[in-house]
Structure formats: structure tokens, C-alpha cells
Amino acid sequence: MDKAIEKTIKGLNTSEYQSLKSIPGIGPVxxxxxxxxxxxxxSFTSHNALAKYAGLxxxxxxSGNYTSENTRMTKTGNKYLRYYLIEAANCVKNHVPDYKEYYYKKFSEVKIHQHRRALALTSRKLVRLIFSLLTKNQIYSNDKVGEIQ
Structure with missing residues (x-):
């Protein structure tokens, strides 16, 4: 199944597919x-627009001078993209030390819904990376980002 998916997507947008697959933890699916x-x-002018489209x-x-610290995710957007981004963030945090540190930092900041909150914030960080890679047509590297040949 993975090979069929890979064969189909490679024919459509090869460079974008290579950019995403270069991120450790993100596979063909x-x-x-x-x-x-x-x-x-x-279609997206910034990473904020992409995150908003995904509902992240x-x-x-x-009200007045009061601003609540406990806010909910909007979840108005493409629920399938949100699912893929959150799953990808969960995989990337297991392979990239920077994302693992960020996840555990956010995990330790609150007492309730630790995993869900940390994963949502990590996926938002991943959105910034994906937007950058795809708009600049680059691949991910541990230390730096390089162009696709």
C-alpha cells in the first residue's frame, strides 16, 4: 500500500513530496x-494562514482587561489536514531532538491536558517548518535546510 501511495504522489508533485519526506519521522503516508x-x-500567504486552514x-x-489563559483550539478548518499534521508532529518529535525538547517543555508547563496541548503546539511548530520548506522548495537537514536538486 505504501509503495502504491508513493508511486502516485511522486508523479504529481515530486519536489514537494521530497521536501516532506526529508523530515525525519514523516513517511510516504x-x-x-x-x-x-x-x-x-x-493558496497560503503565511504559515499562519496554513495553520488557520488546518484549524490549529x-x-x-x-472581556475588558481580562484575558483567559485557558483557551480552546478552534478546530474550524480541514480536519483531515489537522489530523495529518498532529500525527506527523507526534512522529517528528520522536526523531528530531529539537522537536522532542519543545514537546517536553510545553508538556511540563501545564497540569491538565498535557499531551494534547504539547502535541498541538508541536504541530504548530511543524506547520512553520513545512510552510518554509514547501515555499522555498528545500529539503530538511539536521543542521541546515538545503535546496532540492
């Missing part, structure tokens, strides 16, 4: 799912 749901990167934004809960 997650890469093709993300690309299928994103479509073209020309938080509501603002305020």
Missing part, C-alpha cells in the same frame, strides 16, 4: 496526506 489536503502552497489556532477569550 503522512507526506502524501499532507500534500493532498494542502493542494498548492500558492486558538480562540481569544477576553
Amino acid at each position: 503522512l507526506a502524501s496526506g499532507i500534500l493532498a489536503e494542502i493542494g498548492t502552497m500558492k 489556532t486558538w480562540r481569544v477569550d477576553q
Whole structure:
């Protein structure tokens, strides 16, 4: 099944597929799912727009001078893209030390819903990386980002 998915997606957008697969932890299924749901990167002006499309934004809960620290994720957006991004973030945190540190930092900041909150914030960090790689047509490397040949 993985080989069929890889064969199909390689024929459609090879460079974008290579960019996503270069990130440790993202395999053919997650890469093709993300690309299928994103479509073209020309639709998004920033990583914030991509995150909003995926529903990885938080509501603002305020009144007067009061601003709540406990806010919910909007979840208004492409639920399939949100699923792929959160699953990808979970895999990437197991392979990339920077993402693992970030996850555990966010995990230790709160007492309730630790895993869900830390994973959502890690997936938001992953959105910034994916947006950068796909707009600049680059591949991921441990130390630096390089262009696709």
C-alpha cells in the first residue's frame, strides 16, 4: 500500500513530496496526506494562514482587561489536514531532538491536558517548518535546510 501511495504522489508533485519526506519521522503516508489536503502552497500567504486552514489556532477569550489563559483550539478548518499534521508532529518529535525538547517543555508547563496541548503546539511548530520548506522548495537537514536538486 505504501509503495502504491508513493508511486502516485511522486508523479504529481515530486519536489514537494521530497521536501516532506526529508523530515525525519514523516513517511510516504503522512507526506502524501499532507500534500493532498494542502493542494498548492500558492493558496497560503503565511504559515499562519496554513495553520488557520488546518484549524490549529486558538480562540481569544477576553472581556475588558481580562484575558483567559485557558483557551480552546478552534478546530474550524480541514480536519483531515489537522489530523495529518498532529500525527506527523507526534512522529517528528520522536526523531528530531529539537522537536522532542519543545514537546517536553510545553508538556511540563501545564497540569491538565498535557499531551494534547504539547502535541498541538508541536504541530504548530511543524506547520512553520513545512510552510518554509514547501515555499522555498528545500529539503530538511539536521543542521541546515538545503535546496532540492
